[in-house]
Amino acid sequence: MKQCTWLEANGVGQAIFGTNSEANSISAPQKMSALTALIEGRLNPEHMMPGTGATSIDAAVTITRHAVNHKCAGVLMLQPFFYKEVSDDGLFAYFSEVIQKMGSTALQIYIYNILPVTKLNLSLSLLAHLAKEYPNTVVGMKDSSGDWAYTESVIQLLAPSGFRVYAGVMKYF
Known part of the structure; x- marks a missing residue:
């Protein structure tokens, strides 16, 4: 809580339950409890983008609904990654199913x-x-x-329509 409070006080938004916070090792109820505790600890949900992606559509919907109900600015959604070589149609179906089950204009x-x-x-x-x-x-x-050419391609294709791209760096030693 202390670190999150410091970030909040210094104008830094928070993407809790991303890969740096071992999100895939935390259950949906634990994530929801932690998010609630952060908000009850006076962190502004409008500055939060919790990770809600999961390999289970129902788990993703449950966590996402919790974040939306708490009025988080958005959610950071990792695709279901356990199975490899999933087609674009399969990935589209996953995201679409989550969106449809949510049925929220606030998402x-x-x-x-x-x-x-x-x-x-x-x-x-x-x-x-x-x-x-x-x-x-x-x-x-x-x-x-970690592929700037890819990032730049996404920006060139989608940013003109208002799609936002946040670039992060992954380094493996």
């Missing part, structure tokens, strides 16, 4: 692209399809691919 999804960890490529055509089909819901991405 703001930032796709989390972290190829070094997931080993799943998020193609430009997939991102464009999601942004076109759900323009008020799929509003951006956090790209931690």
